[in-house]
Amino acid sequence: MTTVAQLQRASLLPALETRVLLTHVLGWRRTELITRDDEPLDPHAVQRFEALAQRRLNGEPIAQLTGKREFFGLEFEVSPDVLIPRPETELLVETALDAIAGTPNARVLDLGTGTGAIAISIAHARPDAHVWAVDRSPAALDVARRNARALLDPARTVTFIESDWTAKLDPSLRFEAIVSNPPYIASDDPHLTQGDLRFEPRGALTDDADGLSAIRVIVETAPLLLAPNGVLWIEHGYDQADAVRRLLTARGFTDVRSIRDLAGIERTSGGAFTA
Structure with a gap:
């Protein structure tokens, strides 16, 4: 299963924007992206992150996505x-x-x-x-x-x-x-x-x-x-x-x-x- 660390490595977004979208989708604090980075994620959460990341790549503002x-x-x-x-x-x-x-x-x-x-x-x-x-x-x-x-x-x-x-x-x-x-x-x-x-x-x-x-x-x-x-x-x-x-x-x-x-x-x- 996909982990936070894998999503961060694969993301085409700047690191900060990736972290913002991950905390939004997962409902985690920023520190949890570090302490739980090898934790398997629910596939639906991964799909949601990937969908939001693609919308950001298409130009939509982070604030509107979150x-x-x-x-x-x-x-x-x-x-x-x-x-x-x-x-x-x-x-x-x-x-x-x-x-x-x-x-x-x-x-x-x-x-x-x-x-x-x-x-x-x-x-x-x-x-x-x-x-x-x-x-x-x-x-x-x-x-x-x-x-x-x-x-x-x-x-x-x-x-x-x-x-x-x-x-x-x-x-x-x-x-x-x-x-x-x-x-x-x-x-x-x-x-x-x-x-x-x-x-x-x-x-x-x-x-x-x-x-x-x-x-x-x-x-x-x-x-x-x-x-x-x-x-x-x-x-x-x-x-x-x-x-x-x-x-x-x-x-x-x-x-x-x-x-x-x-x-x-x-x-x-x-x-x-x-x-």
Whole structure:
């Protein structure tokens, strides 16, 4: 019968991806792949691993194959209906938490929530905060709600709203911080037809324009929902920081700046609105 060691030697995938799929299929911890590597495996488990490995070789993202992705220390459910959370987006969560650090019971709005990763991570880190999360996709909101139920204390809730950006929000709401990871890839970017992006929802990746149209809408409408001196922070592409700063400044934001991610890329830009 086939063993873990034999599967690892025969796999055409990178070693890390092989281990991820094996732990997923077998329900084992990583250490068990070492301590039980010569243990005969159930043929059905072998077949399942081989099927998933072939799908990965065909390009499907690991997160969609396992149905989960870790983000900000939490394990989120992932499906083809949502953008897979990326490590660089943790910067947006950290920036939002810094912005509300001195504000008890802060109100935070996440625009384009997808898996709910940003909103839920903020709610998890700040149990006193009141967090709203918006997405226009009912399927994405279903995933986000399941993640909230799985990851937050029952006493903690995130308010999920189906809306095209701020269109269906109560205009009387005011937030200390608004954050967004909108679709910012330009429609002609070749990366859309490469790698994992081929399997993720196109509407969560690109605005089917120049990559800035969603950001323009957010910058224009966010001030209507910001509390005095509230902040807006937006994740954007590696080459969009200057354009986003100009949009924020033109709309009347102050203290406009960009923050670099761990790779040194200006990944998120924002500012405060005092008017």
